[in-house]
Amino acid sequence: MACEEVKEKFKKYAGEDELLSEAEFKKMVENEVGNVRIRDRVLKHASKIIKKRDTxxxxxxxxxxxxxxxxxMKQLKDKEKKGEPLEDSE
Structure with missing residues (x-):
């Protein structure tokens, strides 16, 4: 995703506080990530992903x-294209 596209996606799903809650993050992933394997992987680990990046x-x-x-998500998409396992990405 290009920088502007990332910013647009964020603004679309972030609340009035301009922050993404876990529920908003999951909704964004469900609606915007087309690859089922990547979407399921990110949703399964959403809490862990957020906690790790919530500085x-x-x-x-x-x-x-x-x-x-x-x-x-870009790294996961790249791994998927190469046929590499997604298990070691979080």
Whole structure:
């Protein structure tokens, strides 16, 4: 995803506080991630993914923290294209 596209996706799903809660993150993944294997993997580990990237510990993702999640999804997509297992990515 290009930077502007990432920002648009974030704004579309973030609440009025301009932060992504876990529920908002999951809704975004369900609606925006087309690859079923990647979507299921990210949804299964959503809490862990958010906790790992939530640098300020507020339980939500700021746009800057969300960008790290977007990079993770790109890595998963690249692994999928190469036929590599997704299990070691979080």
């Amino acid at each position: 300020d510990g507020d339980g939500k993702l700021s746009f800057e923290e969300f960008e790290n999640c977007a990079r993770l």
